Amino acid sequence: MKHDQMDRRDFVKRLSAGMGVALSPGVFAAILSGCEPEPKASGLLTTGELDVLGSLADAIIPQTDTPGARESGVPQYIEMILAEFTPADDVETFRSQLAWVSSWISQQNARSLESVAEEKRNALLVALDEQAFGAGTSNELPPGAPALFAILKPLTVAGYYTSEIGATQELHQTPFGTFKGDIPYEEVGRSWS
Amino acid sequence: MSDYDAIVVGTGMTGGWAMRVLCEAGLKTLALDRGKMVEHGKDYVNEHKQPWNMPWRDGMVHPDEVKANPKQSRHYLFNEYTRNWLIKDADSPYVEELPYDWIQPDVVGGKALLWARQSWRWGPQDFLANLEDGHGEDWPIRYEDLAPWYDHVEKTIGVSGSMDGLPQLPDGIFQKPMEMSAAEKVLKAAAAEKYPDRHVIIGRVAVLTEQLGDRLPCHYCGPCARGCSTGSYYSTQSSALPAARKTGNLTLESRKLVESVLQKDGRATGVRVIDMLTGEVEEHTARVVFMCASAPSTVRVLLNSKSAEFPDGIANSSGVLGHYMLNHNSRVGARGTLSGLKDRYYQGNRPATVYVPRFRNLDEKSRHPDFVRGYSLSGRGTRAGWDRSENMLGFGASFKENLRDPGEWSLRLGGMGEVLPYKDNYMKLDDELTDKWGMPAVRFHIQRHENEWAMRKDMAVTAAEMLEAAGAKNIEISDRKHIPLGNNNHEMGGARMGRDPKTSVLNAWNQCHDIPNLFVTDGACMASSANQNPSLTYMALTARAAHYAVDKLKTRSL
Numbered sequence: 179m180k181h182d183q184m185d186r187r188d189f190v191k192r193l194s195a196g197m198g199v200a201l202s203p204g205v206f207a208a209i210l211s212g213c214e215p216e217p218k219a220s221g222l223l224t225t226g227e228l229d230v231l232g233s234l235a236d237a238i239i240p241q242t243d244t245p246g247a248r249e250s251g252v253p254q255y256i257e258m259i260l261a262e263f264t265p266a267d268d269v270e271t272f273r274s275q276l277a278w279v280s281s282w283i284s285q286q287n288a289r290s291l292e293s294v295a296e297e298k299r300n301a302l303l304v305a306l307d308e309q310a311f312g313a314g315t316s317n318e319l320p321p322g323a324p325a326l327f328a329i330l331k332p333l334t335v336a337g338y339y340t341s342e343i344g345a346t347q348e349l350h351q352t353p354f355g356t357f358k359g360d361i362p363y364e365e366v367g368r369s370w371s
Numbered sequence: 372m373s374d375y376d377a378i379v380v381g382t383g384m385t386g387g388w389a390m391r392v393l394c395e396a397g398l399k400t401l402a403l404d405r406g407k408m409v410e411h412g413k414d415y416v417n418e419h420k421q422p423w424n425m426p427w428r429d430g431m432v433h434p435d436e437v438k439a440n441p442k443q444s445r446h447y448l449f450n451e452y453t454r455n456w457l458i459k460d461a462d463s464p465y466v467e468e469l470p471y472d473w474i475q476p477d478v479v480g481g482k483a484l485l486w487a488r489q490s491w492r493w494g495p496q497d498f499l500a501n502l503e504d505g506h507g508e509d510w511p512i513r514y515e516d517l518a519p520w521y522d523h524v525e526k527t528i529g530v531s532g533s534m535d536g537l538p539q540l541p542d543g544i545f546q547k548p549m550e551m552s553a554a555e556k557v558l559k560a561a562a563a564e565k566y567p568d569r570h571v572i573i574g575r576v577a578v579l580t581e582q583l584g585d586r587l588p589c590h591y592c593g594p595c596a597r598g599c600s601t602g603s604y605y606s607t608q609s610s611a612l613p614a615a616r617k618t619g620n621l622t623l624e625s626r627k628l629v630e631s632v633l634q635k636d637g638r639a640t641g642v643r644v645i646d647m648l649t650g651e652v653e654e655h656t657a658r659v660v661f662m663c664a665s666a667p668s669t670v671r672v673l674l675n676s677k678s679a680e681f682p683d684g685i686a687n688s689s690g691v692l693g694h695y696m697l698n699h700n701s702r703v704g705a706r707g708t709l710s711g712l713k714d715r716y717y718q719g720n721r722p723a724t725v726y727v728p729r730f731r732n733l734d735e736k737s738r739h740p741d742f743v744r745g746y747s748l749s750g751r752g753t754r755a756g757w758d759r760s761e762n763m764l765g766f767g768a769s770f771k772e773n774l775r776d777p778g779e780w781s782l783r784l785g786g787m788g789e790v791l792p793y794k795d796n797y798m799k800l801d802d803e804l805t806d807k808w809g810m811p812a813v814r815f816h817i818q819r820h821e822n823e824w825a826m827r828k829d830m831a832v833t834a835a836e837m838l839e840a841a842g843a844k845n846i847e848i849s850d851r852k853h854i855p856l857g858n859n860n861h862e863m864g865g866a867r868m869g870r871d872p873k874t875s876v877l878n879a880w881n882q883c884h885d886i887p888n889l890f891v892t893d894g895a896c897m898a899s900s901a902n903q904n905p906s907l908t909y910m911a912l913t914a915r916a917a918h919y920a921v922d923k924l925k926t927r928s929l
Contacts, residue, residue, distance in 0.1 A: 357589070359549065359721065369754075
């Protein structure tokens, strides 16, 4: 329905416009500027950044009986939002946050987020989620951890459910042809995308 | 000898009807539009496109485009699916003496291609309102004058709706209605119980639920404004244009900006036109001219048609041309959530809302102390989708599993209120600023007054009351009063109908008092706004006026 579609666009607009408020600026810019520049994949982000982004996105929406965020193109979607819709300062902040996650992974002597011990990985993600959406800040948040989820999670969600995979495999598309105003949910069994 | 029998300026909601009636009566008709040609079906380039088919996903518009179009981008149609059907800001400079959103389509078919398809008759009270409370001039027609034309238009365009038996919102000739959702049914029942004068009815929309000629019933894909190749909603392209073309009497020219109406000895002789692609000026003559370009565009052309006889614009001996501009007072309402009904859902995107017809100031009992006239409410009851997760805790498989099911039901209602006619709500031509074709730019001076502000408060209150009666929780009132009147699309007034040539521009047949072969049938003719979406009334007025003109031409008495 028209208004629902407008709400969805507003949702992403709010995110990209509000990044400056929601992201804590530049704490980890130092980490980023200390790094050697990596080759860029197709656009704004390096392959390494896209990789961390993909791991985080998959942690938020993993593969289950349907594909997860990475396979549906969420990292490329977020890269597009950063490149086209986000002020440069906020892009740098976001990249510094990814850099912090990379360095945290290294500190765990792991090569990727997936290879960090599940308990440790989960503790970090829970803490990041609590920090962004919970009642108060978590004690378990590692010192210096950035406010990453406030932006990353909603963008992952928006990117996933507006992708072909998210909209047609995970959720169901409304079939064309009939309108039924009031039917048992069990006849549908899935949210319309 | 004239080049044509008739010229129609504009091809939208009213131009479509004028050209259809005139062509079907055998008149050689020239229809002109400043917009680009959009052919039915083949030019609906974004119809059925999916969010992932779009360059920035799901209608997001690139910030560079927003920056280049600060005015048009204030409107909901300025999304990646439909923004190319709106004018570019650079092509339509205008001056806001007071904040005003002048949202302009830039396509043949105009707002008839882009409209929200709501199709309500006015009630008898609406044609009497000016007379009874003294705001504005008395309408020169009554409901009974227009009723047969409402019938004719409804039969032709196809309107789905229910017979509700409400005197303030007369029933019409309807195709079968669309169904309400579970939450909407709760709202309807709760309102009937607690507020018996607030009827919740299903929207009456110019969308087919049954086949009509070669137009197919709606397939409920949702976003009508991208164009509908099955012709399921009424548009110039789906209905009026094919009918007019079939007669062999239509000449349709797009990208033509009408600069002025040509005049001689108290009659309109044709129009002066600028070819927008070459800049060349053309003149076309005809026996009758219909202005159907939308209220501001029509008034702009008339004001720009100056002569010794009419130094302030053609047919403006009254001096009211450009005054008493109207619109509707909207973007105010309430929303809330309903717990329960978790076992109910719906299938398909219904191109209609539910609607609460006017219930204020219809009689002594419903009299409101703070304002005159009234408003309607419209809205929806739907279940939340994945975007409810914006502030939700959680991630991983359980989070994904949770979003697989729809969320809570929500109910929302928004108001649409009548705006009184005020002389100081006006538009005029700027002395210096022109568009790139040299046409003087418009200056807008249009605002809400005390009555509108008082009504606005009541809209939010009654919307919230109804949601509360339905058992909604988390009720939030929203009053987006910073959005100016023009954003509501319903441009009316500026060349109002009336009985007295000294105080109005048009007579009871939409004919200029001063110039008998010049008709204005678009929103400019409106002497009051009522609260109903105006398109059905515009179409009925146009059909009536065009048939009148045909009769007069046949008897050589125009």
